[in-house]
Amino acid sequence: DTESPPPKLELVFIPFLASGHMIPMVDMARLFASHGVAVTIITTTHNSLIFKNAIDRDIKSGKPIKLHVLPFPFAEVGLPEGLEKMNSVTSQGQKQKLYQATMLLKKPIQQMLLDHIPDCIVSDMFYPWTVDFAAELGIPRIVFQGSSYFALCAQYSMRHYAPCENVTSDMELFVVPGLPDRVELTRLQVPDHDRTKNELTAILDVIREAELRSFGVLMNSFYELEPSYVNHFRNVIGIKTWNIGPVSLCLSTNDKYERGHNSVVDPHECLSWLDSMKPNSVLYVSFGSQHKFPPPQLYEIATALEASNHPFIWVIHNEETIDGGDEAWLPNGFKSRVNGMIIRGWAPQVLILEHVAIGGFMTHCGWNSILESVTAGVPLIAWPLYAEQFYNEKLVTQVAKIGVGVGAEKWLNLLEDDGKVVVKKKKIEKAVIRLMDGGDEAKEIRERTKELGRKAMKVVEVGGSSYNDLISLIGELVL
Numbered sequence: 001d002t003e004s005p006p007p008k009l010e011l012v013f014i015p016f017l018a019s020g021h022m023i024p025m026v027d028m029a030r031l032f033a034s035h036g037v038a039v040t041i042i043t044t045t046h047n048s049l050i051f052k053n054a055i056d057r058d059i060k061s062g063k064p065i066k067l068h069v070l071p072f073p074f075a076e077v078g079l080p081e082g083l084e085k086m087n088s089v090t091s092q093g094q095k096q097k098l099y100q101a102t103m104l105l106k107k108p109i110q111q112m113l114l115d116h117i118p119d120c121i122v123s124d125m126f127y128p129w130t131v132d133f134a135a136e137l138g139i140p141r142i143v144f145q146g147s148s149y150f151a152l153c154a155q156y157s158m159r160h161y162a163p164c165e166n167v168t169s170d171m172e173l174f175v176v177p178g179l180p181d182r183v184e185l186t187r188l189q190v191p192d193h194d195r196t197k198n199e200l201t202a203i204l205d206v207i208r209e210a211e212l213r214s215f216g217v218l219m220n221s222f223y224e225l226e227p228s229y230v231n232h233f234r235n236v237i238g239i240k241t242w243n244i245g246p247v248s249l250c251l252s253t254n255d256k257y258e259r260g261h262n263s264v265v266d267p268h269e270c271l272s273w274l275d276s277m278k279p280n281s282v283l284y285v286s287f288g289s290q291h292k293f294p295p296p297q298l299y300e301i302a303t304a305l306e307a308s309n310h311p312f313i314w315v316i317h318n319e320e321t322i323d324g325g326d327e328a329w330l331p332n333g334f335k336s337r338v339n340g341m342i343i344r345g346w347a348p349q350v351l352i353l354e355h356v357a358i359g360g361f362m363t364h365c366g367w368n369s370i371l372e373s374v375t376a377g378v379p380l381i382a383w384p385l386y387a388e389q390f391y392n393e394k395l396v397t398q399v400a401k402i403g404v405g406v407g408a409e410k411w412l413n414l415l416e417d418d419g420k421v422v423v424k425k426k427k428i429e430k431a432v433i434r435l436m437d438g439g440d441e442a443k444e445i446r447e448r449t450k451e452l453g454r455k456a457m458k459v460v461e462v463g464g465s466s467y468n469d470l471i472s473l474i475g476e477l478v479l
């Protein structure tokens, strides 16, 4: 019986301190616990508060899960108290200090593991040291990868073939080599660290090398979403993986109210506003948990939303910039003219996406956002900003064909934003109309995404591909 809990299997999860990593990894840990696996999540004081309620609910319902909370070394690295995750850093200096702090956590984590050796360590890609430590303890290390297979395959290919070295023109198109599909990018859409050797390339090399020596990779994806890339990663790049996503499907309504953070709006208010809208009519606009656009770019988005004339929910995370400007980034009288809701701070994203009124998601192409949208059957407007998001955009627009691009041209250097507009009103408006006005192309894209959404529901049910991968991994670890 695949449903019966495995005997005494204990896993320790070590998430990286950034929302986009912690959220899916905590969901994964909870998923294992719901299958009877004893799970401990290692985190820090302030980060633990984000998940405490959900974990308490699990414990109350008898699931074998707990948090192991370590104090964050603020004083040692010179960060202000409470600044414990990547999303909160405001400068390159703070970012480096936060990395330094995660390094300082190595010792207490090792001590905790020595005091009680689990059967396996599941650690974020940003903790490559765990592979050697797990070996010392005689246990496997599994890597958590918060990315798509597609982006991973592209990144491995870029490293292997270094195709950019001979490219002279910034706008020159080239095809990512070695992939199952023909995938085109321009030179400026390829992250710096994938085209030139720099500090980050060196870190990524260490991460990749540790990945190759790990027991395997745990993925928040599902086979049916990117089958050629699952096969390519497993068979050509040669790394063992398990797909156990979409993990957001294991959440209760209570979980969704506060996933990753408490919502700054009353979710009921937001949902009853959506109840008053027609199916597939509302555009959800959000750029993840980290990015803050400068006011001139916010202005372009606002004027584009108004001109496209579709209802919207727009999530904006940069309170401090816009408070000072008294919403000078909004056109005069904007709020009285549009049929839209602006959420300034954390939104209950999964709840919103699941509402039938949502007909499109303008996203920065963070992998969690794409997957949550696909799971809800919502097609995308892809506006990638940095890191592997330009690869994800190509998955959306060129491979899976579940969205349209907004026309973002250049990879941005996070925290070195020069305050300029990167995509102008006309382009944004055009993309919104292209997806939301229901032409033949949009209909096909919507139908394709809805079909994938239906498949996503099935893969996590008993006998589905993600369910089977989870059960088979548990089986392998028990042996």
Ligand code: UDP
Pocket: 019, 020, 021, 023, 259, 260, 286, 287, 288, 289, 290, 291, 315, 345, 346, 347, 348, 349, 350, 365, 366, 367, 368, 369, 370, 372
């Ligand atoms: N998220 C949310 N509300 C927000 C912003 C983000 O619930 O207002 C969640 C979102 O559902 C997703 C995660 O935060 O699970 C963001 O991850 P993603 O990979 O999309 O982007 P990142 O923030 O890592 O760039």
